Amino acid sequence: MSQPIHVGMADLVVSKHPATLITLGLGSCIGLVIFDQISKTAGMVHIMLPDSREAKNIPKPGKFADTAVPLLLEELAKLGVNRSQLRAKMAGGAQMFSLPGKTDSAIFGVGSRNIEATTKMLASAGIRLVASDTGGSKGRSVEFSTETMKFIVKTLGSGTKEL
Amino acid sequence: MMDENSEFTSIHMDAIREIGNIGTGNAATALSRLIGRAVDMDVPVAELVPIYEVTAHYGSPETRVCAVLIRSEELFSCSLMFLIDEEKADILADLVIPMDISGMPDEEKFQMRNSALAEQGNIILGTFLNALSQITGWTLPTTTPAVARDMLGSIMDVVASTFGVMGDSAMLVKTTLHIKGLESDLGGTVIMIPDPGTLETLLAKLGVL
Numbered sequence: 001m002s003q004p005i006h007v008g009m010a011d012l013v014v015s016k017h018p019a020t021l022i023t024l025g026l027g028s029c030i031g032l033v034i035f036d037q038i039s040k041t042a043g044m045v046h047i048m049l050p051d052s053r054e055a056k057n058i059p060k061p062g063k064f065a066d067t068a069v070p071l072l073l074e075e076l077a078k079l080g081v082n083r084s085q086l087r088a089k090m091a092g093g094a095q096m097f098s099l100p101g102k103t104d105s106a107i108f109g110v111g112s113r114n115i116e117a118t119t120k121m122l123a124s125a126g127i128r129l130v131a132s133d134t135g136g137s138k139g140r141s142v143e144f145s146t147e148t149m150k151f152i153v154k155t156l157g158s159g160t161k162e163l
Numbered sequence: 164m165m166d167e168n169s170e171f172t173s174i175h176m177d178a179i180r181e182i183g184n185i186g187t188g189n190a191a192t193a194l195s196r197l198i199g200r201a202v203d204m205d206v207p208v209a210e211l212v213p214i215y216e217v218t219a220h221y222g223s224p225e226t227r228v229c230a231v232l233i234r235s236e237e238l239f240s241c242s243l244m245f246l247i248d249e250e251k252a253d254i255l256a257d258l259v260i261p262m263d264i265s266g267m268p269d270e271e272k273f274q275m276r277n278s279a280l281a282e283q284g285n286i287i288l289g290t291f292l293n294a295l296s297q298i299t300g301w302t303l304p305t306t307t308p309a310v311a312r313d314m315l316g317s318i319m320d321v322v323a324s325t326f327g328v329m330g331d332s333a334m335l336v337k338t339t340l341h342i343k344g345l346e347s348d349l350g351g352t353v354i355m356i357p358d359p360g361t362l363e364t365l366l367a368k369l370g371v372l
Contacts, residue, residue, distance in 0.1 A: 009215045009323060025224030025316015028324055048214075048324050054359075059331060060215070096317055097232045097309040107234075107242065107358060110324050139317020141225060156227065156313055 012062035014043035017146040026092040028111035031142040036081040050117035065117035089151040131163035183207030183336040186291035207338035224316030231284025238301040247351035328359040
């Protein structure tokens, strides 16, 4: 297995085969991978927030769903992928704390707004989301390997899922 | 309203640190009364940390932690978090459970410890907010506490995403409480997480903005 590349908060990494991309400890954040199964090229981004419009500046486009998805596609295009072959998998968007009546607030609803915004961005870019493990109240660590094209999602207490 | 978090000056940092100082001093006293042991606290530090590094600031992303969170939502909308390593959290919980629970089924033990931690976190964080209330003259009603046990990285998303809405740095008021009289210190950390834009309200109230 190739040396894993850690994708930190708001980071965006693309790579040709062979590569293993990992993101540890996602809470409300989203780990999104877009890949081309034929050329075995993949990219991962660690999205923190749904919408860049409230931000004063955007030093890291990977931070927001609305800027991360277009940039990820652009970076993958630079590696010569065939856009029609691209598929996506994602995990994250949990709500780590639950307080009665607070699920829709700006702070507590960020996980579900991240899921919604990312899904919407993928749909409008015409990228098929083939697997996802999102929501709930537990954190996740994710790993994607260009060898298997599997997205491995680990959760404390409930083990490992392979998407 | 400030344009950039980078415009925080040392005066702002000092004002925030002073709140941390009084807040956690009171919190240490309250916790000490509750558990009947001496509780020391480190001098609070207020620092600006890039939001992308808040997890690394406290440990590694997959460290198992327990966090108690309460919110204040009227004049000053803000979350306060008490963060402690999970194994230490259980030792802390057991200090206030008045019976031996070692033989209980895991699920019951878990529930019992979580409610003990919710109460301890509530006292620590509520006392912190009381200090803030005294300094500002604001009435700051709080929510009931929420407890989460998970990976540090997932928990710290609350901090990073709240500060991240408007800027790229988090002003962390960090202080550690040490509980004496046990084989090892039980250190826990209090983190203040003002909602986007509200830190300025607080600084204005303190007369430093």
